[in-house]
Each structure stands twice: as C-alpha cells, then as structure tokens.
Amino acid sequence: MDPLERMHFTTIDYVIFALLLVASMGIGLYYALSGGRQRTTQEFLLADRSMSCLPVSLSLIATFQSAVAIVGVPAEIYTHGTQYWFIGCAYILGLLIPAHVFIPVFYRLHLTSAYQYLELRFSKPVRICGTLTFIFQTVIYMGVCVYTPALALNAVTGFDLWGAVLATGLVCTLYTTLGGLKAVIWTDVFQTIVMFAGQLAVIVVGVQQTGGLAEVWRKVWEGNRISGIDLNPDPTERYTFWTLGVGGIFLMLSLYGVNQAQVQRYLSSKTEREAIMSCYMVFPSLQVALALSCVMGLVMFARYCGEDQFHKIGNLSKNEMVLYFVMDMLQDLPGLSGLFIACVFSAALSTISSAFNSLATVTLEDLIKPHCSSMTEARATLLSKGLACSYGLMCLAMAYLTHLMSDSVLQAAFKIFGMVGGPLLGIFCLGMFFPWANSTGALAGLGSGLVMAFWVGIGSIVTRTSGGPAAVSHFNCTAVQLSENITTAIGTALNSTASKTLFYSLSFMWYSALSSFTVVITGLIVSFLTGPMKEEDVTPGTLYPLLGNMLYFVPDNLKQNLCCATPLGHRVSQQSTWAHHTHSSGLCSLVETTSKSNKTFCNKNKY
Numbered sequence: 001m002d003p004l005e006r007m008h009f010t011t012i013d014y015v016i017f018a019l020l021l022v023a024s025m026g027i028g029l030y031y032a033l034s035g036g037r038q039r040t041t042q043e044f045l046l047a048d049r050s051m052s053c054l055p056v057s058l059s060l061i062a063t064f065q066s067a068v069a070i071v072g073v074p075a076e077i078y079t080h081g082t083q084y085w086f087i088g089c090a091y092i093l094g095l096l097i098p099a100h101v102f103i104p105v106f107y108r109l110h111l112t113s114a115y116q117y118l119e120l121r122f123s124k125p126v127r128i129c130g131t132l133t134f135i136f137q138t139v140i141y142m143g144v145c146v147y148t149p150a151l152a153l154n155a156v157t158g159f160d161l162w163g164a165v166l167a168t169g170l171v172c173t174l175y176t177t178l179g180g181l182k183a184v185i186w187t188d189v190f191q192t193i194v195m196f197a198g199q200l201a202v203i204v205v206g207v208q209q210t211g212g213l214a215e216v217w218r219k220v221w222e223g224n225r226i227s228g229i230d231l232n233p234d235p236t237e238r239y240t241f242w243t244l245g246v247g248g249i250f251l252m253l254s255l256y257g258v259n260q261a262q263v264q265r266y267l268s269s270k271t272e273r274e275a276i277m278s279c280y281m282v283f284p285s286l287q288v289a290l291a292l293s294c295v296m297g298l299v300m301f302a303r304y305c306g307e308d309q310f311h312k313i314g315n316l317s318k319n320e321m322v323l324y325f326v327m328d329m330l331q332d333l334p335g336l337s338g339l340f341i342a343c344v345f346s347a348a349l350s351t352i353s354s355a356f357n358s359l360a361t362v363t364l365e366d367l368i369k370p371h372c373s374s375m376t377e378a379r380a381t382l383l384s385k386g387l388a389c390s391y392g393l394m395c396l397a398m399a400y401l402t403h404l405m406s407d408s409v410l411q412a413a414f415k416i417f418g419m420v421g422g423p424l425l426g427i428f429c430l431g432m433f434f435p436w437a438n439s440t441g442a443l444a445g446l447g448s449g450l451v452m453a454f455w456v457g458i459g460s461i462v463t464r465t466s467g468g469p470a471a472v473s474h475f476n477c478t479a480v481q482l483s484e485n486i487t488t489a490i491g492t493a494l495n496s497t498a499s500k501t502l503f504y505s506l507s508f509m510w511y512s513a514l515s516s517f518t519v520v521i522t523g524l525i526v527s528f529l530t531g532p533m534k535e536e537d538v539t540p541g542t543l544y545p546l547l548g549n550m551l552y553f554v555p556d557n558l559k560q561n562l563c564c565a566t567p568l569g570h571r572v573s574q575q576s577t578w579a580h581h582t583h584s585s586g587l588c589s590l591v592e593t594t595s596k597s598n599k600t601f602c603n604k605n606k607y
C-alpha cells in the first residue's frame with residue numbers, strides 16, 4: 001500500500017474480531033461437554049448421524065465459500081463487470097445432480113468416508129489413491145485459505161500478519177478438536193450468518209454513501225459494468241455463459257457432489273430426505289451469497305470510478321481492494337469494519353475447520369483403520385482427535401510455506417484445488433455410471449486425469465495465457481510473476497506450437513470438466529482392454545443406472561447385453577433387506593437396501 005497511509009482499526013473493531021473467535025470457541029466447548037461428549041468416532045466424525053437439514057445446508061455453503069472468494073469476487077466484478085454472476089446458472093444442475101445421484105448412492109451405502117465407496121466399487125488401491133489425492137488437495141488449499149485473508153488485511157490495516165494466522169489457525173484447531181463435526185457444523189452456521197451480515201452491512205452503507213441505489217446503478221451502467229449474456233463459444237474465453245454455466249456445473253459437482261467435506265455432511269444427516277433437503281436449501285442461500293458478492297463489487301465500482309477516486313484502488317492487488325474499500329468507507333463508523341473483518345475470517349474459519357475434520361476422517365477411516373482392525377472405539381476416537389489437531393497445526397505450517405513462496409505459487413496453490421477436484425469427480429462418475437469400469441481402468445483413469453489437469457494447469461501458469469494476462473485463478477487475482485529466467489526457459493519449451501498455446505489458455509472454468517472426462521474415457525478404454533467388469537460382479541448399491549435411464553428406448557434384451565439395464569433394486573431385492581456384503585479385499589460392509597430404495601431405483605430404470 002505504498003501511496004496510501006494505512007487505515008486503522010479501532011478498539012471496537014478488535015473486540016468484534018475477538019468475539020468471533022470467542023463465540024466459535026464457545027460452540028466448540030459446548031459440543032465437547034454436551035451430548036455424548038465426543039466419546040465415539042460416530043459423534044466426532046459424523047455428528048451421530050443426527051443432523052437436520054437447516055444447519056447442514058448452511059454448513060455446506062460455508063465450507064466452499066472461502067475468504068479468497070469473499071474478497072475475490074467483488075474485485076472480479078469491479079474490474080470485469082457482472083459476467084461472473086452467470087455462475088449462478090450452474091448451481092441448478094450443480095446441486096440437483098448431487099441431491100438425486102450422489103446423495104442416494106452414498107447415503108444408502110452407510111459410508112463414513114467417500115473413499116470407502118471406491119473400495120466397494122473397485123478395490124483397495126483405488127481407495128488409497130483417491131484418499132491420497134484428496135489429502136494432497138486439501139492440505140494445499142487450507143494453507144492458502146488461512147494465509148490469503150491475513151495477508152490482505154495486513155497490507156490494508158497493518159493488522160499483524162502472523163497474529164491473524166495464528167489466532168484463526170489455533171482457535172479453529174481447538175474447536176474442531178474439542179467439539180468434532182457438531183461443532184464444525186454449528187460454527188459454520190454462526191459464521192455463515194456473520195458472513196451475510198458483514199457483506200450486507202457494507203453494501204447498505206456503500207449504497208448510502210454513494211448517493212442511493214439509482215446513483216449506483218447509473219454509475220455502473222455508464223461504466224459498462226453490467227454485462228449481457230456472453231454466448232461466445234470460445235473455450236479460452238475466461239468467463240462466458242458456457243464456461244460459467246456449463247463448466248461451472250462440473251466445478252460444483254466436484255465440490256458439492258463428491259468432496260469428502262460435503263459428503264460427510266450429507267452422511268451426518270438424520271435421514272436421506274434431510275440430506276437431499278439440505279442440498280436443495282443450499283440453492284437459494286448460495287444465490288444470496290453470490291448476489292451479495294457481486295453487488296458489493298458494483299457498489300465498490302460506483303464509489304471509485306468516474307471521479308478522481310480511481311487512483312485510490314487502481315494499483316492495489318485484487319485481494320486488497322475490497323478490504324481497502326471497506327476500511328476507507330467505514331472509517332467513521334467504528335465497529336462496522338470490524339464486522340466485515342469478522343466476515344472475511346468467518347469465511348476462512350469455516351473452510352479450514354471442515355478441512356481439519358474431513359482430513360481426520362479420511363486418514364482414520366481409509367489409511368489407519370484398515371490396518372488396525374482390533375482398535376477399540378475409545379482409541380479410535382482419541383486418534384481422530386489427535387489427527388484433527390495435527391492437521392490444524394499442519395495448516396499453520398502450510399500457511400508458513402505459502403508465505404515463503406512467491407505470489408505465483410500462491411496462485412498455483414489455489415488453482416491446484418480446482419485442478420485436483422476434476423479427476424476425483426471423474427473417478428466417482430466412472431464407478432457410478434459405468435458398470436464395465438474395472439479397478440485397473442479406474443487407476444489409469446485417475447492417473448491420466450491428474451496428468452491432464454496438471455499439464456493444462458501448470459502450462460497455463462507458465463505460459464501466462466490463462467484467458468488473458470490477469471486471469472490466473474478463476475478469481476482473477478494478480479498476474480503470475482515467476483522469476484524471469486524460469487519462465488522464459490519453460491515458456492519456450494511449452495510454447496513451441498500455437499495449438500499448444502491454445503490448449504494452455506483453456507479457461508480455468510473448464511478444468512473440472514476436462515479432467516473428469518479424461519478420467520472416464522481413459523478408465524473405460526483401459527477397462528475394455530483389460531476385461532470389463534460384469535454387472536453381476538459389481539457390489540450392489542454402488543451403481544447409479546444412468547445409462548439404463550438414458551437408453552430407455554433401447555429394447556430390454558439389447559440393454560441386457562450392454563450390461564446396463566439390470567434395475568439395481570430388482571437384483572438387490574432378491575437378497576435380504578440387509579445384505580451382508582463381503583468384498584473380495586475382506587472389507588465387511590453392511591449394505592442397506594430398504595424396500596423404499598429398491599423401489600426408487602426400479603422406477604428410475606423403467607424410464
């Protein structure tokens with residue numbers, strides 16, 4: 001913030017920030033001392049599978065609404081107009097598909113970790129690879145999530161950088177370790193409310209100070225910030241209706257459909273219906289969250305453009321812009337800037353708490369338990385608490401590592417989160433929709449999907465062509481600044497042909513789609529080469545009869561040959577209501593096949 005004096009926090013701002021931490025701690029303590037007092041893994045990791053849809057839905061939103069998004073989206077709208085708002089269209093299918101495809105499959109299998117599915121459907125190695133991929137993705141993500149808001153706040157207000165990182169990291173570790181998933185979900189509820197309140201307050205004051213709604217509208221209209229629908233089919237265009245509305249669906253599926261943090265919330269629901277309801281309730285709330293961020297960007301534009309105000313935020317980084325705007329505008333209203341800072345840190349806390357708990361879950365369930373079958377419940381619970389705490393401390397280490405790295409690596413780290421989500425989505429789709437896919441195919445698919453994601457992702461960072469110089473992450477932060485010599489060297493190597501350049505400039509919004517398709521296609525090819533699975537051999541309940549539904553006009557006997565027709569419930573209903581299914585690898589899992597679920601699957605197959 002060279003040209004400007006730093007804005008300062010008043011005592012009341014500090015008090016509000018402290019209150020956020022104290023309240024979150026309080027919720028953690030409450031769930032440590034009430035209910036079953038966190039003495040079983042069922043309670044610690046799955047909230048006793050007793051949650052109702054309202055807290056679950058608010059928690060679902062909070063998890064993937066990180067501080068990077070809270071400060072990034074308004075800056076995006078400010079600089080490029082409202083095109084990004086069209087991502088709201090992707091929420092429709094991006095939530096309907098999880099609600100009616102992924103939730104029924106996961107919930108009926110009575111899982112704890114989403115990766116258990118991969119063992120039931122494929123094999124143990126596939127499960128381990130999926131788990132490791134998720135851990136890699138989440139560990140990198142949480143470092144960026146806790147560091148980014150602290151850095152921006154430090155730049156704008158001089159708020160101590162490591163004070164903020166340590167305070168949020170440690171408080172979050174404590175309440176996650178003490179209160180388990182119940183605390184994580186209920187702090188998410190509280191933090192979502194703080195998030196909405198903070199943004200709303202800034203918008204209301206901003207509109208008032210700019211001279212009313214009509215004035216804001218006039219300025220953004222004249223400033224060309226209201227974007228019409230952009231139907232340009234060019235896949236390298238960073239934000240068009242297609243990249244956001246279609247590419248965004250795959251991003252949403254990778255987050256709300258198969259990400260462990262979210263799947264765990266679905267599984268913690270009292271009933272399957274509650275889980276589906278919570279997914280439905282995410283829709284309006286997520287639209288509100290998106291609208292608040294976008295309107296905030298417009299108000300920011302109305303305030304700084306057109307007059308001689310522009311220089312004020314013109315040379316700030318994208319992450320700093322919003323914080324500067326808030327501090328500048330709320331100078332005379334002590335407390336309100338504190339509320340907004342609380343909003344930004346709520347976003348950070350709710351994201352990293354989910355990360356700690358879901359990482360503890362997969363580490364215990366997928367990596368440790370299979371090797372220690374004799375572990376007592378008390379030991380497992382203690383271990384899961386130890387894991388949650390360790391991941392919390394690891395988050396601080398990751399924040400430090402993020403600090404040591406250049407700006408470009410920070411960008412890359414956030415991008416990796418999106419890049420790795422696609423292949424994970426792909427492997428679940430391969431398992432659920434394609435009965436022929438076998439374990440070898442799944443492994444080859446996951447591998448090739450990851451290679452594809454990193455190839456395009458790293459390629460675009462290095463060649464700086466991710467749909468325009470300023471569009472490095474999909475939140476469009478500052479341009480990548482790799483040290484010159486490395487860039488030139490790798491750049492020339494990668495940049496050799498024009499078509500490759502085009503390939504690297506693929507819009508970030510398509511990454512999930514591209515890499516999940518790569519997984520499915522490679523997975524199918526390798527499965528057919530190595531001997532496709534027969535539907536009878538697939539664990540009951542792990543398939544979703546998508547092809548059966550889509551090929552409804554094909555005669556039944558032909559479908560039988562294609563191995564995609566057997567109505568799931570039909571076959572399962574010949575077994576006992578509680579089929580005790582033993583998998584080849586020795587994993588014993590109780591597959592719940594209630595008559596209700598059979599009927600649903602049968603009906604789906606008829607059409």
Ligand SMILES: CC(C)(CO)[C@@H](O)C(=O)NCCC(=O)O
Pocket residue numbers: 064065066067068069087251252255290
């Ligand atoms: C989930 C969406 C797509 C909702 O707009 C967005 O908030 C997002 O991309 N979240 C993930 C990245 C993050 O905010 O950390």
Ligand code: NA
Pocket residue numbers: 061062063064065066067346347348349350351352
């Ligand atoms: Na969050």
